[in-house]
Amino acid sequence: MNTMSEKASDREEIEYLLPWHAAGTLSRRDAERVERALANDQDLARRFDLVREELSETIHLNESLGAPSARAMEKLFAAIDAEGAYKRKPGLALDLRTRVAEFFSAFAPRTLAFASAAAALVILLQAGVIGSMVLKGDGGYNTASITPAKVDSVDFLVTFAPQASADQVSKFLRDRHATIVDGPKGPATAMMYRLRFEANGAPKDETDRVAKELQQNRSVISAEYPTTSN
């Protein structure tokens, strides 16, 4: 009798674990335990199929929820700026090259870290030269109070992909008639650049078009946020 109730209790425990087994978040020991039970219990295996169905549709549902607008980021960094950009100045003891290398080494394989840092430095210098030659904005995350029907340019704040070479970045900008109009933004936003793209249409359409373009070039641009032209 005891053995029977122990078996029932064990089966119940296994059934409770099925959702985590489907999601792949069980420990190896528990996963093996569930696998053994599934192999010997057809009814449990059928229930596991239902769990997998639920998992799939939950992912589908969440993925269809979309993403927040740039407003969330603007609001966050406005609040951070309001508190003072730095609690403690980071990297005062480190020179720029060291900080660039440290930043990229977190994202690229070790073997690429030095190459990435070198490429980033070239981009940094290029941006500095170009940035000094064009009109610089105040760099804030401004929101336009009046939306024009048509715009001739759209701006994006971007970070370049760690593995992007200076040649790749230059070609990317040239091919899209884009210019770096600001950045890097000093220590507080060291590696953010403001890019300006030619446009000829409604602001939203043009912003969406450029955003899509940027997202399709992850080998060069790792993240982007639309911002207001100055």
Next chain:
Amino acid sequence: MSANQATSDEVLIGRIAKGDRLAMQVLFARHHVRVYRFVLRLVGNPTVAEDLISEVFLDVWRQADRFEGRSAVSTWMLAIARFKALSALRKKPDEELDEETAETIEDTADTPEVALEKKDKSAILRQCLEKLSPEHKEIIDLVYYHEKSVEEVAEIVGIPENTVKTRMFYARKKLAELLQAAGVERGWP
């Protein structure tokens, strides 16, 4: 989430604790969509959800120096997000919430699209997932979408691990009941 990303998140938090704004941008870029979706499923209003994720990440900025690394950064952020979402829900009058919830449930009774959709089991399953209580939605999302372990869900929701398992079981059972009411017989429970 991979072990590498978990480690990398911890490195970012260390930098944020020192006031590194760029590290904050990277962390935001990496996690804001998932945090947003988690909050949106709880509050049901995209504008409120956007405001809340700004607050969540602002808390991360402010409290990074107190992060002890006992849990994954994403788990810590979801716990903050949950607290913010529930606080926002408590602040709202019930009538307003009911209206908003009602707005999110489409009245699809007679359109041809719905007739077709009703034949689609997957679509019905998704509709039933939307109809679960916030408590059940939350646990299903954490387990299936946010890939949180039993221990991590316990930490985020603030309940014992055994309760996590039974709550998930009952959430699934409720889902099966909703499916049955919608005409989908799954043979369980």
